[in-house]
Amino acid sequence: MSGVQYLRPTSLAEVQACLQQHPQAQLLAGGQSLLAAMRLGLTQPSHLVDLQDVPELQDIRVTDDGVWIGAMATHARIAAHPEIQQHHPMLAKLAHGIADQQVRNVGTLGGSLANNDPAACWPAGVLAYGATLFTTQREIPADEFFTDLFTTALKPDEVLLGVLWPACACAQYVKYEQPASRFAMVGVAVTRATGHDHSAVRVAITGLGNGVTRWPEAEAALQAHWSVQALNGVHLSAELAHTDVHASASYRAHLSAVLCRRAVAAHTGEEAHLPRHAPPSTPRAPASRVRKDRAHSATQPTNNPTAISGSHHLGQTVAVVWDAVLDPVVLQQCIPGCESMQRLSDTQYTAVVKVGLGPVSARFETQIRVMPVCTPSQGEPAVCHLHLSGQAGSLGQGEAEVVVQLRAHATGTSPAAQGTHLQWQATPQMSGQLAQLGNRLMQASARSLSTQFFERLARVLSGQDASPPKRGFFSAIAELFRHWHPLIFRK
Ligand SMILES: Cc1cc2nc3c(=O)[nH]c(=O)nc-3n(C[C@H](O)[C@H](O)[C@H](O)COP(=O)(O)OP(=O)(O)OC[C@H]3O[C@@H](n4cnc5c(N)ncnc54)[C@H](O)[C@@H]3O)c2cc1C
Known part of the structure; x- marks a missing residue:
């Protein structure tokens, strides 16, 4: 965290002046998320603008119409506020249920x-x-x-x-x-x-x-x-x-x-139980069936609990989607934040991706290896494996195995009704400090980025997005790496 300047304004006007003067500054409330992100190297503000002495952000006022809670009110203050407890018990209870007393004493509503x-x-x-x-x-x-x-x-x-x-x-x-x-x-x-x-x-x-x-x-x-x-x-x-x-x-x-x-x-005051005949969730396969399936799973998504997966319906044939998935030019258009993609060979690429999600702000580089397992001409499902890997400087390493499956999914007999069901699964692994980011953060962001990627792919394939390629395919999946693979290049 070296080189970060600490500013402690005492009014809102001063806060705004700080932000105007230092565009790379970041507001600091209790530091419960921000300092952790800085320690991990996920964000590097030039200045921290501490809000704790700004009186305009502290107020809690309960009226007949509701309650005003200032951004710098801590969870502990909200939980212990007698009028909130009386008139808005849910808010007091929610605040009291956050983390432990230490976090509640400094964590804020605004943060x-x-x-x-x-x-x-x-x-x-x-x-x-x-x-x-x-x-x-x-x-x-x-x-x-x-x-x-x-x-x-x-x-x-x-x-x-x-x-x-x-x-x-x-x-x-x-x-x-x-x-x-x-x-x-x-x-x-x-x-x-x-x-x-x-x-x-x-x-x-x-x-x-x-x-x-x-x-x-x-x-x-x-x-x-x-x-x-x-x-x-x-x-x-x-x-x-x-x-x-x-x-x-x-x-x-x-x-x-x-x-x-x-x-x-x-x-x-009712019983909360679910009705006895509630529809069951996804039925479980018998154990013997699961074992058998695993024996044939080279082309199948696995049951690994750390895997992230998703599926999408695309309006093009399997052959068209397959070509797009393997085309670095098309794919570069679809990767959120992909600044460049270089082809090393028919099956290997490197990509530079600019990441800007929540506390993360970085450029990172990913190596991508593409391994077609079963092409559309060989049968169904068409399957492609991807291997992504990257070094996140001193933060550690991240890699992921990705399986993409394509199956024909027709909604009618006309050519226009031919479509593809695309299913993907990624199994990420992290080591070093990156592992501390935890699956909750990493997996949630990976899912968001992957969804963005496939939405873009659908738009590009349907001709809705004819803009020149700025980004690359594997980013959607490569953006899985956002959190475990950041900071090769900083902004
Ligand atoms: C161990 C642990 C357990 C937790 N458990 C829970 C839980 O169960 N439920 C839950 O809801 N939360 C939980 N939290 C989150 C915690 O309660 C904090 O609210 C959260 O981390 C934000 O911290 P902060 O208020 O200190 O803000 P900071 O970390 O200081 O800031 C967070 C971000 O908000 C920005 N920011 C802060 N104030 C403002 C403002 N006024 N205007 C604009 N931007 C602002 C900052 O620039 C920064 O980007 C947990 C946190 C920890 C560390």
Whole structure:
């Protein structure tokens, strides 16, 4: 962290002046996320602008219409505030459930929201309340604030002042915590509005996928009838969830449904149990079948719990998609942040990718080896293996094996109805300090980047994006490396 200047303004005007004067400066709240990211070399601000002496960010005010909580209010202050405990018990409970006392004493509401960790608790509270976030430049409704993984609508020179929470008739937050960090494996916040909008219900889930999200089907069911029973038959697709070493996507989706029922039951007094005949989650194959499948798994995704996977439907034939996947020019267009890609041989490339996600800001270099296993002319599924590897300077090494499968998926008999089901699975491995970044962070970002890649691939293949190539294929998958492979070149 050498060379970072520490600034300690005593007013909002001074904070803004610091940000104007030093465009590479970063705001420092309690440092619970920012200092950890700096220690790992993921971000290198020129200046730290400490907000702790700025009085405009400290206020907590409870009124009949709701509560204002300043951005620099710590979790501990919010949890212990008598009026919040009385009028907004959910907010006090949510704050009290964050991490341990040491983290709560310094971690702040504003830092948590600006950081937008995909498993953080406050984003779920803010989204379920339909709260308004006030900044030095504007008011931002909660629905527009959380834009992506570790990313918000905040601009670099924008300071979050605080949050205005409306009064609610009912509000409940229930989380199932990951025991080591106490972050939410999944957390569900449910609110029911007061006044003429009494039936308006909002359900927000954290820890599920790439960031906090609302659950419209549950909201509609609860709006029609405010009861646990109303949730019978309302299911959350596991496609919205991610899998990591802690939990599978289907488990996360199931947990969301269970926690939502518990949150409603806390108000209605009903039993929260799922109905006896709830549809089972993905059926498990018998053990003998699994063993047999593994014997034939050279072309199959594995059951490795650290694997990240996804699937996409593309509107082109397998042959067309196959050619695109192996074409570095097309692929370079699709990799988010890929600045250049060089061909070393027919099967080997290097790519330089500029990374800018949440606390990470870096350029990194990836070596990519492509190994076609079964071409479309050889049969189905067409399968390609990729090996990605990189050295992250003193941070350690990262590598990943990626399997991409393509199957024909026709929706009709006409040529226009021919499509491809693309399935991919990546098994990343990290060593050195990179391993400390943990699967939660790495896998969530990898999923986000991979999704971006395949969305771009679909656009390019359908002719919607004819822009000249700026990026490369493997980035989507290579961006799996964002967190374990950063900082070969810095900005
Ligand atoms: C061990 C551990 C366990 C945790 N468990 C949980 C948990 O269970 N649930 C949960 O929700 N959180 C949890 N957290 C997160 C923690 O509570 C903090 O809220 C979070 O790390 C942000 O820290 P901070 O407030 O110190 O902000 P910092 O780390 O100082 O800043 C974080 C980011 O926000 C920016 N920022 C800060 N303030 C502002 C502002 N006013 N305007 C604009 N940008 C700003 C900074 O520039 C930085 O990019 C945990 C953290 C740790 C270390």
